[in-house]
Amino acid sequence: MEISLAAEKIAHIGSFPITNSMLLSWVASIFLIFVSMLATNKISIIPNKIQNFFETIIEFLFDTANSVLENEEITKKYFPLIATLFIFILTNNWLGLLPGVGTIGLNEINKSGHEVFVPILRAGTADLNMTLALAIVTMTAVQVFGVAAIGTFKYAKKFFNFSNPINAFVGLLELMGEFARIVSFSFRLFGNVFAGEVLLMVIAFLIPYLVPLPFFFLELFVGLIQALVFTMLALVFIKGAIQEAH
Amino acid sequence: MLEGGSIDAVKAIAAAATIAIGAIAPAIAIGLIGSKGVEAIGRNPESAGKVQSSMILAIAFAEAIAIYALVIALIVKFV
Numbered sequence: 531m532e533i534s535l536a537a538e539k540i541a542h543i544g545s546f547p548i549t550n551s552m553l554l555s556w557v558a559s560i561f562l563i564f565v566s567m568l569a570t571n572k573i574s575i576i577p578n579k580i581q582n583f584f585e586t587i588i589e590f591l592f593d594t595a596n597s598v599l600e601n602e603e604i605t606k607k608y609f610p611l612i613a614t615l616f617i618f619i620l621t622n623n624w625l626g627l628l629p630g631v632g633t634i635g636l637n638e639i640n641k642s643g644h645e646v647f648v649p650i651l652r653a654g655t656a657d658l659n660m661t662l663a664l665a666i667v668t669m670t671a672v673q674v675f676g677v678a679a680i681g682t683f684k685y686a687k688k689f690f691n692f693s694n695p696i697n698a699f700v701g702l703l704e705l706m707g708e709f710a711r712i713v714s715f716s717f718r719l720f721g722n723v724f725a726g727e728v729l730l731m732v733i734a735f736l737i738p739y740l741v742p743l744p745f746f747f748l749e750l751f752v753g754l755i756q757a758l759v760f761t762m763l764a765l766v767f768i769k770g771a772i773q774e775a776h
Numbered sequence: 777m778l779e780g781g782s783i784d785a786v787k788a789i790a791a792a793a794t795i796a797i798g799a800i801a802p803a804i805a806i807g808l809i810g811s812k813g814v815e816a817i818g819r820n821p822e823s824a825g826k827v828q829s830s831m832i833l834a835i836a837f838a839e840a841i842a843i844y845a846l847v848i849a850l851i852v853k854f855v
Contacts, residue, residue, distance in 0.1 A: 535851060535854055597825075597826075714840055717844055718836070718839075718843055720847070721847045724850075725846050725850075728850070756836075759832070763833070766833070
């Protein structure tokens, strides 16, 4: 039973490698685009089933964002990023639980001459590159929102405050904290999804019948909670960034 | 000094120790957060929604530390 921390490359476009988790994240993107086109095809006041389903999701997300940001105008401004993060991460997490992901693949000879099994599909968020990209996008967006909301000088004064030594030190810590948040965002999501995959693989390896079922429920729950946590943390950081320094 | 066989043994022990020790503090932290959260809801049932969302957020932060330890253990064992 082989476990690969890094996502395995399955193809190349020119010299650009394509990994199996990249493939599944493309599938997730195409699926989301297709479903949202279906849902917004004929928007009517009395919604049909797909539109109703999506309205429920959007309403839930809007209420969550509103409860943190406490101001409808501001929520409307930052809602697209928040909702996209949640729906994209949730879809990627849950698509990794489908049968066939991680099990359908090819036996290849890798560099050191051993024959390893390379699955064709792997959960999109089980690749550190993907979660790192999401984390960088989120933290960059937080900085941009902060600068756009209160202006460059006031925003820079939060980090570079030279009124007294203590404030200067605290400002420096806050600056380092911003970078630490990128690391913590990416590792939290990657660790949860990848550890879940490894857990399911080990349990299925030991007892394939009936026992993996509660673990699949656990992974469904964890996928939802991690998407929610990523979104809420992004909301909390946005709220902190757009507030004036006290 | 360490040939192929015994470096595998050291790696296995290191990986196991990393996750075993690294999960102690997050487990205690999550227990404390949960207990304080439930106590707050008990004192003031109306604030259940707000307390619950803050509690889940704090629990996710604490669990992230355990996940860092797990990732290091996996790196040590498999890379």
